[in-house]
Amino acid sequence: MFTGLSAFPLTPLRDDRFDERAYTGLVTRLAEAGVDSVGALGSTGSYAYLDREERGRVARAAVRSAGEVPVIVGIGSLRTSHVRALAEDAQRAGAAAVLLAPVSYQKLTDEEVFGLYEEVTAELSVPLVVYDNPATTHVTFSDELYARVAALPNVAAIKIPPVPLDPVAARERVDAVRRAVPDHVSVGVSGDGSAATGLAAGCRAWYSVVAGTVPGAVLPLARAALDGDTATADAESERLRPLWDLFAAHGSLRVVAAIAEHLGLVAPHCLPRPILGLPADQRERVARVVGDLGLG
Amino acid sequence: MFTGLSAFPLTPLRDDRFDERAYTGLVTRLAEAGVDSVGALGSTGSYAYLDREERGRVARAAVRSAGEVPVIVGIGSLRTSHVRALAEDAQRAGAAAVLLAPVSYQKLTDEEVFGLYEEVTAELSVPLVVYDNPATTHVTFSDELYARVAALPNVAAIKIPPVPLDPVAARERVDAVRRAVPDHVSVGVSGDGSAATGLAAGCRAWYSVVAGTVPGAVLPLARAALDGDTATADAESERLRPLWDLFAAHGSLRVVAAIAEHLGLVAPHCLPRPILGLPADQRERVARVVGDLGLG
Numbered sequence: 001m002f003t004g005l006s007a008f009p010l011t012p013l014r015d016d017r018f019d020e021r022a023y024t025g026l027v028t029r030l031a032e033a034g035v036d037s038v039g040a041l042g043s044t045g046s047y048a049y050l051d052r053e054e055r056g057r058v059a060r061a062a063v064r065s066a067g068e069v070p071v072i073v074g075i076g077s078l079r080t081s082h083v084r085a086l087a088e089d090a091q092r093a094g095a096a097a098v099l100l101a102p103v104s105y106q107k108l109t110d111e112e113v114f115g116l117y118e119e120v121t122a123e124l125s126v127p128l129v130v131y132d133n134p135a136t137t138h139v140t141f142s143d144e145l146y147a148r149v150a151a152l153p154n155v156a157a158i159k160i161p162p163v164p165l166d167p168v169a170a171r172e173r174v175d176a177v178r179r180a181v182p183d184h185v186s187v188g189v190s191g192d193g194s195a196a197t198g199l200a201a202g203c204r205a206w207y208s209v210v211a212g213t214v215p216g217a218v219l220p221l222a223r224a225a226l227d228g229d230t231a232t233a234d235a236e237s238e239r240l241r242p243l244w245d246l247f248a249a250h251g252s253l254r255v256v257a258a259i260a261e262h263l264g265l266v267a268p269h270c271l272p273r274p275i276l277g278l279p280a281d282q283r284e285r286v287a288r289v290v291g292d293l294g295l296g
Numbered sequence: 297m298f299t300g301l302s303a304f305p306l307t308p309l310r311d312d313r314f315d316e317r318a319y320t321g322l323v324t325r326l327a328e329a330g331v332d333s334v335g336a337l338g339s340t341g342s343y344a345y346l347d348r349e350e351r352g353r354v355a356r357a358a359v360r361s362a363g364e365v366p367v368i369v370g371i372g373s374l375r376t377s378h379v380r381a382l383a384e385d386a387q388r389a390g391a392a393a394v395l396l397a398p399v400s401y402q403k404l405t406d407e408e409v410f411g412l413y414e415e416v417t418a419e420l421s422v423p424l425v426v427y428d429n430p431a432t433t434h435v436t437f438s439d440e441l442y443a444r445v446a447a448l449p450n451v452a453a454i455k456i457p458p459v460p461l462d463p464v465a466a467r468e469r470v471d472a473v474r475r476a477v478p479d480h481v482s483v484g485v486s487g488d489g490s491a492a493t494g495l496a497a498g499c500r501a502w503y504s505v506v507a508g509t510v511p512g513a514v515l516p517l518a519r520a521a522l523d524g525d526t527a528t529a530d531a532e533s534e535r536l537r538p539l540w541d542l543f544a545a546h547g548s549l550r551v552v553a554a555i556a557e558h559l560g561l562v563a564p565h566c567l568p569r570p571i572l573g574l575p576a577d578q579r580e581r582v583a584r585v586v587g588d589l590g591l592g
Contacts, residue, residue: 016377048401049375079345080569081312103401105344105432106549106571116570136401138434253402273376274412275402 162191
């Protein structure tokens, strides 16, 4: 489950309520496209903005729609007791694994981050993916902290931040993480624009934003990279550069939301306010990129 | 209401539940000490870690215990619709004003921050304090954004981050904010260690962490500073330096929690996990400082 392409769909809203019909459509598309796992309620799935009841509904809808494809459910929250409750809900919904980022409001110490994982993993019946996303959590994992957390029971994988674009630096980064964690813990990469580099550097999983909305666009890249065909993977990644440029300018969430809205997969204004969709001129640019790259 | 000393109490937990009895004691102490307002559910009050039902109970307990002292209630949350619901709850509880920080998970644009305040202020019946706390929200207000937000209806005050310790730089900073916002909008300072400087630089309110737990310790400083007696205020601030050093080392939240626990005002381990209290050696240091400075 912690190898290959893991696709992270949006959790679309309609008038500030979970749009279950659109979500079912999104997840069904992912399963049909042949992704290796579905990441429900990741950052792209707006987990941090949804309440417990909504998150339960999303998790159940994801499991129902994904068929045989395993679903990894995000359980991050600011308070440990809330994370534990969400872990229970996710397992009851049929999650094959859970994904946990150490979300922070008050800056957390390493001891506090470790304590969070220690408490939560102690009572899990499914594997856990450690979700390291400093841009949203404002927590920085040292390799030493990776090592401590990865040694906990039920920790099966780590989702690391984007690797450097330079292949040598990327390899050094992935090697350092690999040295820090036990062999049985999978190291996977996020940041779609540098995923080809991350997979070439030794990551065995790609936790992908694009794959959650237009999986067909990145499956050739993922398959080539995981087969060791670096040249094809790099060429595919280069072909998708207009998309990476949009991500860099506006954040991947706003761009995939605009793509999904443009393709009619979700209703307009599907993101939770205060997050706004892209302005009109940028939506036109997104539409051109969708057309040029044949996304959808 | 937006001048003088505003005291921000902890929201103590006991076994992960709101400890209403201890909280009532804390707020009653503040009213009896003669603070000018109570800031319930600020960062020190762990608002970001509590659910809506808990926050309603805290707001009602604060208003009930504060007597004649006006209560400002924090309504921050990641999602605009949740903020609006919390604003309703706070007003129903009897809040004299609300306090709103633009909490973020996905990085917000200025347009999104402005949109949040625009939607929330449009339906308020009480004044709003704009809460700028970049260390926890990861939003940076430009003076231009201050100007746009402060021009919205019902915006009555801005709580700015700590000012520079250099008096000239502090004065420049406060002057720049004052120039950006309408005259009727009060500018108040946070960051207890530089409050004397901020008040000397022209701030008319001090939003204080220490005052929420041991108000007697800082009332002389506040009164002197607001009366323009800068020499006395500076001497008081200098006297309290061991406390500011602890704040700098561990964050003010963990230190005031340790003080409140040491004084028996709250039960041990009163903070929401994953936040841990201070380790034993630092608690001893806190106890010494409490003794040396005669806090309590």
